[in-house]
Amino acid sequence: MLKKIDKTAHYLAQNIDLLRCPLCHTSFHLDHYALICDNRHTYNISKKGVVNFLTIKPDTTHYTRKMFEPRRKLIQAGMYAPVLSEIQTMLTPGNLLDVGSGEGSFLELLDVAGHKFGFDIALDGVNMATDLTDMQAFFSLSDLTNLPFADQSMATVLNIFTPSNYREFNRVLGHGAQVIKVIPDRYYLQELRSAFGLPVDYDNRDVLAKFTENFPGLTQKEVKYEFELPKNLQQDFLSMSPLEWRISEADKLEIAKNPPKKATIHVQILQGYKS
Template identity: 25%
Template sequence: MEIVAVNALLCPHCGRSFIYPLPGANALVCADGHSFDIARQGYVNLLTGHGTKFISDTADMVAARDAFLDAGHYSALANEVARQVSKQLSRAQLSKAQLSAGESEPAVIVDAGTGTGWYLHQVLASVNTETEEQFGEMPNVVAVGLDISKFALRRAARRNPQVANIVWDLWRELPLGTDTADVVLVIFAPRNVREFARILKPGGTVIVITPLPGHLAEIAQDAGMLAIQDDKEVALVQAMAEHFVLIDSQELLVPLLLDLPDVVNVALMGPAGHHLDADELRKRLSNLSAQTKRHAEKNAQPQTSATAAFRISIFAQVP
């Protein structure tokens, strides 16, 4: 964990900062002496007592998500999220430089429900590089990943060792100070609107990713996935309205070619994964090849086409 990322955190018991690194201690220890061990994989559990009653994703569901995302099917979404993060950071950087002499403190991204950290990894890799040309100079960027699932955070901490990966319940007061973050990312994860407003710096942004109706419709029924019913943007805007206003919104349609393991993974990684049995699903989908086209390459697996459909909504704080 980068020191500057840990600097964004506050002790959940007393609200004081952590002294990190503390020689001889493999833990985050606050100024009052409250101590939280750093797990072998590099994440920290700041959650004491019980989190929200929540059926955590199983290790198999997390593994399926990791395999599917690592295959790159949602790279277009990650690229677009990264582009938006760069745009928002450079906007914030610009107004800060106009206000002050432009002292360069790092920008802070909070990834709410970071999961296995896959999107955050793509975002951090991209900020400062490809997008710099497009949006101008980027500040140094650090990140905090919050998630209630230890299974997911084990992977996130390995994938993003520089990030402060923290076990936390998003429905609680977040272990971050007021006016700390520049961007909050919420990629298919719960939204604690009041807390997001508190931790964001003035001028900060929330970037929300949601699935659209028709998301993977071609395979949803066969794969036993829950259908995305309606476009919930109106409800989203209403839920955010006390603190945020929608400043940008776009739909992203991603054509996919999926083989059988991909379809099994994408079904298992979603909410239906709690009820689906992987072997049964594989059997059920074995007729998939009947409906599929053969990929041009010799000996390639049969593939089926499907369209991923996402909405990217950008919210700014109500002044």
């Protein structure tokens, strides 16, 4: 089995034309374990197989393994399987970019006739993503406002529960390519919100309006169901979301005595095409 650094180097050698330097926007060549652009800006592949394109420090305090590990367990247990099934029907041949890819499980569970790319600002997330050894993909630490991907290099930009930058999305999308964005709807994770004493109904109108502004011919699919939480994952459910950050440690201990037994998944899947 290839080491992670060698696996990434091989993948980048095949796809070097899909990247561009985030500093000067020129093309890269691969020199052993380094990406070097026409102006000699250099980005090394880490031992984990990740390239850091950020000009700021990556996030190592908020989105960490403490959250990503329970999230991975729940994703791989099928909590989002119906959502991913809908996304799968929307995918077209070509390269797929997962925006805010976290620990990589969503990207792993989707099949695409093209190459896979994921990025995040969370160091633990991208490092965990490279542990998914059966997946062929490239993960990086990248800035949403200045993506290290070439113009018109992607067929699909996937945006699941993460921020958007439609200027950059349109730049990297080929003609007629698409953005698939998944946003929470009113009752998303209502059991978790209720347990934490937070407002249960989620308002997605501003996010929806912004997507509609950029993709006026969008299609919209509502997906709503209940996922029965396996007993061994009920505690993980309490730790899988940033919602947990608002709760005191004392309250967490009390809630953990009687965790939710199910999770409501209620989302809108938005699909828009570059004109």
